[in-house]
Amino acid sequence: MREWLSSLKYRIYRDYLRNPRSRRLYEAQHRDLGEAQQQVVRDLLETGIAAVPFTSIFDDALWQTISREADGFAESATVKDAVRAWKSGDRTSTQKGYLIRKYPRHAVVTSADPWLQLALDRRMLAIANAYFGMLSRLMFFDLWYTIEDQAGRDRRGSQNWHRDAEDQNILKGFVYFTDVTEGSGPLEYVTHSRAGERNCHTSYAGISWTRSADEFSRIPPQDVVRGMGPRGTLLLCDAAGIHRGGFAIDGPRTLATWGYTTPSSLEPRRFEVSDSMPALDAAASFALTC
Numbered sequence: 001m002r003e004w005l006s007s008l009k010y011r012i013y014r015d016y017l018r019n020p021r022s023r024r025l026y027e028a029q030h031r032d033l034g035e036a037q038q039q040v041v042r043d044l045l046e047t048g049i050a051a052v053p054f055t056s057i058f059d060d061a062l063w064q065t066i067s068r069e070a071d072g073f074a075e076s077a078t079v080k081d082a083v084r085a086w087k088s089g090d091r092t093s094t095q096k097g098y099l100i101r102k103y104p105r106h107a108v109v110t111s112a113d114p115w116l117q118l119a120l121d122r123r124m125l126a127i128a129n130a131y132f133g134m135l136s137r138l139m140f141f142d143l144w145y146t147i148e149d150q151a152g153r154d155r156r157g158s159q160n161w162h163r164d165a166e167d168q169n170i171l172k173g174f175v176y177f178t179d180v181t182e183g184s185g186p187l188e189y190v191t192h193s194r195a196g197e198r199n200c201h202t203s204y205a206g207i208s209w210t211r212s213a214d215e216f217s218r219i220p221p222q223d224v225v226r227g228m229g230p231r232g233t234l235l236l237c238d239a240a241g242i243h244r245g246g247f248a249i250d251g252p253r254t255l256a257t258w259g260y261t262t263p264s265s266l267e268p269r270r271f272e273v274s275d276s277m278p279a280l281d282a283a284a285s286f287a288l289t290c
């Protein structure tokens with residue numbers, strides 16, 4: 001019964017209330033995308049995934065700031081202690097013990113947080129909003145260190161094929177701070193696997209996907225894209241499509257990640273800002289408060 005009510009509420013928000021309003025607000029805005037941003041949006045709309053050098057969209061000064069932050073995290077005592085714990089078997093009982101996150105599930109950050117600022121950056125939101133065709137909502141942001149594992153170990157959690165379920169479309173960003181090779185846990189993505197596309201054999205019910213039992217065993221290998229790339233790669237994908245990642249066996253992986261949904265998502269925002277934000281443009285203000 002609760003599932004059914006959520007599904008109804010989601011569809012009302014998506015089809016009649018929140019998303020149509022957001023689409024109207026977006027259409028009334030001035031939209032100015034550079035060539036690299038337009039190419040990213042085209043690739044996302046066509047296949048569900050896009051990758052470009054970070055500095056083809058953002059400036060080098062921003063790259064210097066965030067890569068310093070990310071390298072500091074990778075070298076921090078938090079990461080070192082967690083890697084030690086994983087290797088001695090202490091984190092293996094948790095489903096995603098191989099993943100060290102900077103933030104808890106519900107993060108409290110200040111307005112100066114670099115990962116919040118990146119996710120609200122106008123160049124990034126311009127891509128997200130053009131992809132959705134409406135003003136989007138920022139759901140979360142984080143910094144991850146994926147621990148190098150042994151090749152023989154079974155895949156766990158999101159190392160297995162899955163769809164994210166917070167919305168029918170979810171745009172996730174990933175910035176690599178290490179070279180991500182075939183063996184260091186690249187995100188793998190099944191193109192054309194969003195709702196209604198040829199590799200989708202299920203439908204979205206508001207807070208979950210109605211699984212067709214064999215969906216993940218029907219993946220055509222030619223439609224799987226491996227998101228490998230050097231340090232400095234920006235990868236974007238619609239994580240409601242089929243994907244997996246983080247099975248790192250050749251070396252660890254450090255990345256920043258963040259995600260946007262449409263305003264109809266029933267998933268609560270996973271962070272709060274503890275002080276007042278400086279003046280924001282309309283897209284950032286909507287992403288933070290809708």
Ligand SMILES: O=C(O)CCC(=O)C(=O)O
Binds near residue numbers: 158172187243244245
């Ligand atoms: O690359 C990974 O670690 C998996 C990421 C993933 O499944 C997700 O962000 O939804």
